[in-house]
Amino acid sequence: MGNYRLDRIIKFDAIFFDRDGTINEDLFGYINSLEEFKYFSFSLEALKNFSSLTDNFFIVTNQSGLETGVVKLENLELINQKIFSDFKKMKLPLKKIYYANSYKEGFDEMRKPGIGMFNIAKSEFDINLENSLMIGDTYSDMLAGKRVGMKTIFLRTGFGERYLAQVKAENIADLICDNLLTASLEVILK
Numbered sequence: 001m002g003n004y005r006l007d008r009i010i011k012f013d014a015i016f017f018d019r020d021g022t023i024n025e026d027l028f029g030y031i032n033s034l035e036e037f038k039y040f041s042f043s044l045e046a047l048k049n050f051s052s053l054t055d056n057f058f059i060v061t062n063q064s065g066l067e068t069g070v071v072k073l074e075n076l077e078l079i080n081q082k083i084f085s086d087f088k089k090m091k092l093p094l095k096k097i098y099y100a101n102s103y104k105e106g107f108d109e110m111r112k113p114g115i116g117m118f119n120i121a122k123s124e125f126d127i128n129l130e131n132s133l134m135i136g137d138t139y140s141d142m143l144a145g146k147r148v149g150m151k152t153i154f155l156r157t158g159f160g161e162r163y164l165a166q167v168k169a170e171n172i173a174d175l176i177c178d179n180l181l182t183a184s185l186e187v188i189l190k
């Protein structure tokens, strides 16, 4: 793992988490109800660990199912309310959940690997992206992170195994971990 260690990081301006496959299970590629939204068993413990490294959590999630109709906006909002409520109970510093609701692709688009959601967070909350961290389970998460100069952690949960080779080949992950909990321990125990 030597090459992937995040050296000399003490505190991040913000940590950006992908949602599906990163903090919750992603069995079908989209989630359209509270019943389908299930945290990984270790997620809240892992998030608590990460909260020692920043005062700003964001969730950045591609939800193109809103455009195709497989995800309904009211259901997404219910899930967002649940996440905010759970994070609040755990005293986790979640500032905002950003979602990309279309399939539009391009460098500046909202949809990852576009950087739109990150730029909005940067301006809304005065975040220094170059001192921030992106955590996700897809190639797009890592590429978006690198495009704005963030540190990146790639997880093998969710769609991680599918993208692992590509992420390694392009060297766009600073750290590769089995899951969110091992990632949190790897970073906080330094």
Ligand SMILES: [Mg+2]
Pocket: 018, 019, 020, 021, 022, 026, 136, 137, 138, 158, 159
């Ligand atoms: Mg994901």
